[in-house]
Amino acid sequence: MLTIGDKLPAFNLDAVLADKSFGKVTDQDAPGRWKVLFFWPMDFTFICPTEIAAFGRRNGDFQDREAELLGASTDTHFVHLAWRKQHPDLNNLPFPMLADTKRELSTALGILHKQDGVALRATFIVDPDGVIRWVSVNDLSVGRSVDEVLRVLDALQTDELCPCNWQPGQETIQVPR
C-alpha cells in the first residue's frame, strides 16, 4: 500500500460529477489544491451512503481548507449514477464519484481487499504537490469519521509561516508554500 511521502499515482477515470453528468476526473485537476480521496467497497450497500453523505454535508469545510473531495469505488460510473438517483442522501452530493472499474488506481494504491477484490475503506489526504500526507484504511465493515479527516487536514495545513515566529539569531525566514 502507498503511504506517507509517496506520490499519488496518475489517473484519468470516468466519474459522475456533482451535477450528475458524466465526466473524467484526473490527478491533474484542481492544481494548487489539496485532495481528499476516499474509497468505499461497493455501491448500494449500507454503511457507504451514511459516510458518503457525511462527507457531502461537510464539503464546505473541505472547500474552506482548499481541499477537493473525491469519492471512488470499483463500480462503474453507470452504477454510481443509478445509486445517486436511487438514494435520497446521495441525490445532492457535491463532489464526484470516480469509477475505478479497471481497478488500476486501487491496485496502484494497494487498497484492494485480498479475498473480495473490492476497495477497502481507504482515505488519502494528498497535498497540492501530489504527495500523500495521510492514509487511513478501515476494514470493509467499519465506517469513517469525517471530523477526524478534517482534524488531520487542519493539522497538516497548520504551519507557522509568519516572520513573527522569527527568533533572534535566525538569519532567514523559511516560507514554505
Next chain:
Amino acid sequence: MSPLEAVSARLPEPARDIRLNLQSVLGGSTLSPVSRLTVAIACAWASGSKPLARALEAEAQASLPEPEAAATIDDARAAAALMSMNNVFYRFRHFVGKEGYRERPARLRMGRIARPLTDKATFELACLAVSAIHGCEDCVKSHELTVLGHGKTEDDVMDTIRLAAVIHAAAVGLLMTEE
C-alpha cells in the same frame, strides 16, 4: 468628491494636521500604487475604521485596473486579519520570552500569508505596517528584515510606517465625528 476625499473632509479641526498628512502620504511616495493602497487599506482595517477602509477600497477600485484592484483589497484584508491574530500571539511569546512557550506549536492556521495575490514584498509591507500599529517589537523587526530581503528599500519602509501612523491617526480622528 471621491469617497476618500469625503471621509478625509470629515476629520475634525483639531486633527487638521492628520487631514493634510493623509493627502500627502496617499499622494507621492516611493511605493507603487498597489503597495501604497494595500498598506493603507490593511492599516485602516487594523485601526478599526470601517468608513476609512471602505473609502480606501473604493479608491483602489477606482484607480487600479483589474485584477490588481481585487488583489490589493484581498491582500490588505488578509494582512489585517492575520496580523491581528499573529501580533497578539507572537507578541505574547516575545514578551514572556520563555523557552516553554516558544517550543509549543502555535496550532494556528496562517496559510494565506504564504500566498499573496499582489506580490510577496507588498504583502510583507502590509504585515509590517499592521505590526507597527499593534506595537509588536519583534514582529516589526522580523518583517522589516523580510521586506528588505524582498527588494524593498529603507525609503519604502519609511513611507510604509508613515502611512501606518497617519491612517491610524485618521481612524482615531474619524471616531470623533461619529454619532
